[in-house]
Amino acid sequence: xxxxxxxxxxxxxxxxELREVILGLYDARKEAKExxxxxxxxxxxxxxxxxxxxxxRQYFNSKGRxxxxxxxxxxxxxxxxxxxxxxxxxxxxxxxxxxxxxxxxWLVMRxxxxxxxxxxxxxxxxxxxxxxxxxxxxEIMKERFDRLMKYSRHAPGHLxxxxxxxxxxxxxxxxxxxxxxxxxxxxxxxENG
Numbered sequence: 001x002x003x004x005x006x007x008x009x010x011x012x013x014x015x016x017e018l019r020e021v022i023l024g025l026y027d028a029r030k031e032a033k034e035x036x037x038x039x040x041x042x043x044x045x046x047x048x049x050x051x052x053x054x055x056x057r058q059y060f061n062s063k064g065r066x067x068x069x070x071x072x073x074x075x076x077x078x079x080x081x082x083x084x085x086x087x088x089x090x091x092x093x094x095x096x097x098x099x100x101x102x103x104x105x106w107l108v109m110r111x112x113x114x115x116x117x118x119x120x121x122x123x124x125x126x127x128x129x130x131x132x133x134x135x136x137x138x139e140i141m142k143e144r145f146d147r148l149m150k151y152s153r154h155a156p157g158h159l160x161x162x163x164x165x166x167x168x169x170x171x172x173x174x175x176x177x178x179x180x181x182x183x184x185x186x187x188x189x190x191e192n193g
Contacts, residue, residue, distance in 0.1 A: 031081065038085045048091050051082045052098050059102040066106045070117050075099040076124060089135035096128040097144045108154040118159050126168040133176035145169065 001009075010018060025032045038047060055078055058071040079099050083092045103121050112118070125148065132141045148165065155161035 034081070035085060038087075042086075044087055044091055047082070047085065047087060048094060051078060051095050054078050055095070055099050055102050059106045066109045070103075070106060070110075070112070070114075070120075072099075072103050072117070072120050072124060075103060089131070090137055090140060093128065093132050093135065093137045093141055096124075096131060097141055097148070100125055100128055100148055101144070104148060104151055108151065113156050115159055118155055118161050122161065122164050122168060125165055126172060129169050129172035130176060133172050138173075 010021070013021065022036070026036050027033075055075055058067075058074050058078065060066055076099065079092075079096050082095045087095075100121070103124065106112075107117055107121065129145065132138050132145070138145075149162055149169075152161040152165055
């Protein structure tokens with residue numbers, strides 16, 4: 001069913017029927033329940049904190065040890081859920097970067113040598129950088145992006161993760177029409193390795 005068809009159908013419902021559809025949706029889907037609760041009472045601070053905790057639980061146990069399976073795809077799903085709630089861009093970007101911080105910590109703590117996991121992290125980093133540039137949040141997030149870059153030095157050297165993150169950041173800047181003034185602290189990372 002298309003959005004237009006749904007709109008037409010909903011316009012044909014009476015107020016009581018529409019209320020029942022919404023209540024049925026609320027009961028049927030966890031995501032719908034969360035969306036409606038946020039719509040009615042948009043407590044942004046609590047929502048951000050809730051998603052930060054959910055992300056950390058995806059990567060680490062209660063003692064702070066990394067879980068066995070690399071949960072980046074689940075972390076990305078949680079980020080997407082948070083963004084679709086309609087939270088402001090700054091908070092959405094905060095959650096994106098928090099996911100990256102947990103993911104890179106997991107990879108370093110597990111001493112991951114797998115190229116696939118690091119490449120997935122780099123792709124997620126690029127999406128977060130694109131988002132930050134698109135919404136003019138690079139000044140606010142610059143320090144955290146810098147820390148991610150520096151922490152990536154713990155990745156296996158042959159994967160050139162730090163260099164690749166710097167390249168993705170630079171390309172996100174260009175793609176989103178920004179000057180290089182928003183560049184990372186260490187602008188010649190790719191040159192110096």
